[in-house]
Amino acid sequence: MGHWCRICGRTRPNERFSGKGHRTHVCQDCARLPKAQRDAIDQEREVFGYLKQSRISEQNLARVRSLAARAVPSVAELAAVVIAVAEITPFKKGRLRVLARERGELLAALERTGLIDAHHG
Numbered sequence: 648m649g650h651w652c653r654i655c656g657r658t659r660p661n662e663r664f665s666g667k668g669h670r671t672h673v674c675q676d677c678a679r680l681p682k683a684q685r686d687a688i689d690q691e692r693e694v695f696g697y698l699k700q701s702r703i704s705e706q707n708l709a710r711v712r713s714l715a716a717r718a719v720p721s722v723a724e725l726a727a728v729v730i731a732v733a734e735i736t737p738f739k740k741g742r743l744r745v746l747a748r749e750r751g752e753l754l755a756a757l758e759r760t761g762l763i764d765a766h767h768g
């Protein structure tokens with residue numbers, strides 16, 4: 648048993664969560680982190696998640712653009728890579744092949760940032 652924390656990614660005993668933390672999937676330790684740090688973790692997961700989708704829609708792209716504009720620098724960098732990739736290859740299938748052929752620098756950016764992991768498994 649236990650409950651999953653979306654910030655630290657651990658499954659922890661239920662007593663490590665307050666009532667509110669239980670609903671929002673944030674354990675008591677993570678609830679004490681600065682809000683900016685928690686937001687950055689949430690935003691990074693969201694940006695990463697778009698690359699895992701079979702297709703990045705226009706609506707997704709608009710969302711990533713707005714995130715890029717207000718996220719902390721490390722997340723804004725990830726978002727910028729996702730935006731550039733989605734504009735060229737919105738579909739996951741064949742994406743890495745297209746990038747390797749046409750946009751080697753974007754493929755390198757995916758590798759450098761670790762975003763490429765979204766395409767494996």
Ligand SMILES: [Zn+2]
Nearest residue numbers: 652655674677
């Ligand atoms: Zn946690």
